[in-house]
Amino acid sequence: QHAKANPELAALYEIAVKKKKTEYTSIYHAAMRDALTAPELLPSRNPDFKGNPGDILALFTKDIIPLANLRFSFQTADGQELEAGMATPEKYAGEFSYACRTQLDDLENLLIVVTAIDMPGRIYPEDFPFPQQTFRMADFR
Numbered sequence: 001q002h003a004k005a006n007p008e009l010a011a012l013y014e015i016a017v018k019k020k021k022t023e024y025t026s027i028y029h030a031a032m033r034d035a036l037t038a039p040e041l042l043p044s045r046n047p048d049f050k051g052n053p054g055d056i057l058a059l060f061t062k063d064i065i066p067l068a069n070l071r072f073s074f075q076t077a078d079g080q081e082l083e084a085g086m087a088t089p090e091k092y093a094g095e096f097s098y099a100c101r102t103q104l105d106d107l108e109n110l111l112i113v114v115t116a117i118d119m120p121g122r123i124y125p126e127d128f129p130f131p132q133q134t135f136r137m138a139d140f141r
Contacts, residue, residue, distance in 0.1 A: 003031035009119060012065040034064035039116045041070075041133050044095075046140040051104030057140060058097045059087070063118060066093040071115040074104055079111075107137045 024030040040062040070087040087096035
């Protein structure tokens with residue numbers, strides 16, 4: 001009901017209904033599926049990322065409607081955060097990039113923890129009990 005009452009969300013869910021007529025019969029059904037389904041985060045190939053300031057790390061996302069944003073956190077193997085920040089949405093819906101601000105060393109043991117924020121404002125993984133979306137540099141090669 002919240003999605004139907006919000007014109008911006010309703011328009012996004014209406015697009016989802018038109019694209020997948022066999023899966024969603026209404027805005028309500030698309031919003032319910034979105035609420036019950038976690039987004040997919042898919043590392044794109046970033047062979048030039050060396051952990052230097054200005055290096056770009058990109059990620060593709062898949063959800064019922066496009067995600068609002070992603071938060072990247074670069075951590076050591078023992079969970080110490082080295083750098084964190086919000087990604088930049090790219091011109092294609094579902095694509096995000098993050099520009100490194102500090103020098104990141106020991107890339108092979110670096111953990112990249114990604115938090116997805118969807119349009120209705122839910123934050124993954126904090127709001128739902130499923131595993132952290134954690135990647136290693138090998139996932140981006």
